[in-house]
Amino acid sequence: MVALVIILLAVVVLAAAIGQVHISPGAVTASLMHHIGIPLGTLPDQTGEDTLWNVRLPRVALAIIVGAALACAGALLQGVFANPLAEPGIIGVSSGSAAGAAGVIAIGGLGVAGYAVAGGAFLAGLGTTAVVYLLSRSGGRTEVLTLVLTGIAINAFAGGLIALFTFRATPSARDQIVFWQLGSLNRATWDQVAIVGPVAIVGILGALALARRVDLLSLGEYSARHLGVDVERTRKISVAIVALLTAAAVCFCGIILFVGLVIPHIMRIIVGPAHRILIPASVLAGAILLVLTDLGARTLVDYADLPLGMMTSLVGGPVFLLLMRRERTKLGGWA
Secondary structure, X not given: OHHHHHXXXXXXXXXXXXXXXXXXXXXXXXXXXXXXXXXXXXXXXXXXXXXXXXXXHHHHHHHHHXXXXXXXXXXXXXXXXXXXXXXXXXXXXXXXXXXXXXXXXXXXXXXXXXXXXXXXXXXXXXXXXXXXXXXXXXXXXXXXXXXXXXXXXXXXXXHHHHHHHHHXXXXXHHHHHHHHHHOOOOOOOHHHHHHHHHHHHHHHHHHHHOHHHHHXXXXXXXXHHHOOOOHHHHHHHHHHHHHXXXXXXXXXXXXXXXXXXXXXXXXXXXXXXOHHHHHHHHHHHHHHHHHHHHHHXXXXXXXXXXXXXXXXXXXXXXXXXXXHHHHHHHOOOOO
């Protein structure tokens, strides 16, 4: 955990320093320390200060929040489902958010405000998850398999809605819908950080509060019930927390894939399955991954900002395949 915190701090300074306007890591550190009331080192010039605090640090801060929220959601969902392949998208929140954003853009066109798009994405994500959960209940209980299958069906329906909105939108609005779905942090502001940050903190604290009950769920429903766990209530709260974290994470920056799937899987290999450690480790590792990925997105090609969702997919897909092959080989599944 200490190593992850140190790595995160180093990555934040690195990401804030690199860009079209070069700022030395020492100047970045001096500026950060100065703003918390500790004079240290030489501050950057006025152009560097403006670039740092108006462009780069809001983007870095939002990347930390989004990465932490998605990784936390993935760790909690994998624990509740007792399946390391589970990720937030299976309960419909990501596709629902995308459908909500696409609908707002298609109806309002380019004249729609950014907060309207974010609000539509957030509410649609929560609403879609609620529909998935309600449709998967039977006899007062929620079966994991039914929840997953319902999520697949709702995801397909949401995909159809997105296609419909994209088809009916004007060419300019269509481009905006496609760009939103690819994911990006290039419009990050401190206002967005102030909106998403508290929601993510509440969700992460809620996930930590459930850590012991999620650990007991790994023993099986029967054993967990005999150890005093209200299985249905725990699942209901967990799904609500996952929906809140994911909807808040994607509402401003669009769909970001694989963070909620790969990071908890890697951290489980490193720190073990105990969720009181796994969840905070995933939070820190998710923040590190997204800050580094966003740094690559804005620096790999000169004067271009690559889609963040594309970057996480290109990195996350091969990494996850390697992890899966490693686990199968360890269990003797592959020669």
